[in-house]
Amino acid sequence: MNLALDIFTVAAVSTGALFFLAGTVGLIRFPDSLTRLHALTKVDNLGLGLVVLGLLPQADGLFAALKLVSIWLLVQLSGAIVTQLIAGAVRQHGRRG
């Protein structure tokens, strides 16, 4: 049982790390601000979500697990809103690079 949980953790965290890698490549390679934002939000949602999901079986009790989930939710919230604000600023002031 423990081994299965450990394998699950390694698999989920690795997949999450893969998303972070893909998002970073997108941030560097994509041509303009809006597509770069698109790459970043995918990382926030899926990458961090998978890392948190993978760490849940290793969490020290229910409260630690809840803390992990709330970190994910808070990052989701801030990520989504900051993306909206930056995209709004790009639309208003024109695209620069």
Add this chain to the structure above:
Amino acid sequence: MSILSFFDGGLVILILSIGASTIVVREAFAAVIAFVVYGLLLAVAWVRLSAIDVALTEAAIGGGMTGMLLLGAAARLRLAESTGARTGLPTRFAIAVLCGLITAGLAAAILFPPEVVPTLAPTAMENLPQTGLGNPVAGVLFVYRALDTLLEKVVLLLALLGVWSLAPDRVWGGIPGLRVYAQPNSTLTFLAQLLPPLGIMVGIYMCWVGAKDPGGAFQGGTILAAMWLLAIIAGLERAPSISQPWLRGLLVVGPMIFLVIGLAGFAWADAFLAYPPGYAKPLIVAVEAALTLSIGAALGMLAAGPPERVRQP
């Protein structure tokens, strides 16, 4: 073990290169962003050194609050930059030499430590149970080195006075010129309505838990200040004019209570800043609670900047 040392090595390389990039980039804005990233990486490094208290403070003050102050400064400097006024070569050379000397001195202290490293840590840990505190950092801050902590809070007020004294005479006592993004029903408004209840709870928790676990007045106060600023920037709350009595009361209540308890030490324990036996912990928690409010108000007003307009009659 080896994976962790790989991680540490990567962290060191990242910190050094982001530190170098703050110096190399030409634009002040880019340098400030790099500085914020540098603060966050430094916080991770402190976690790796098991100094969670320092990591929290570095993330909150070094990354967040200082970053916001520097962004404000960079925005003001943009005007000066566009007129082509740059610091002269001799000044820049002198800055580089002095910074290099400080770095070399710090590096020498770390790389060539004395044979026996002087430490008070065992004595501090031995006497910690007498204070009733569980967090040795809080013990050092509020029991062994209470005078330093008191002066540190007063310095924060002096810094705020320095910012306020930049105001021209006609707007003295006016409202800080923090830019407000007054777009009703924007996503920022949504964030400013949703986040502060959570943030205030986390701030109070940080202050409360500081006696037992990592946390404390500075970390809690920074979060409270951030929530206040968020509400002001989103236009949900108006920045107070700096002559408001409640604001001034809030700013001094922490250091005042600290000072009163410190002076009372003469009466009940025969020394300045000494606590009566058995009452150390409740007194320290009371001081921390008041300090959290004062630090929150002071940091918020520091970030809001000097007063720029007077209240319309």
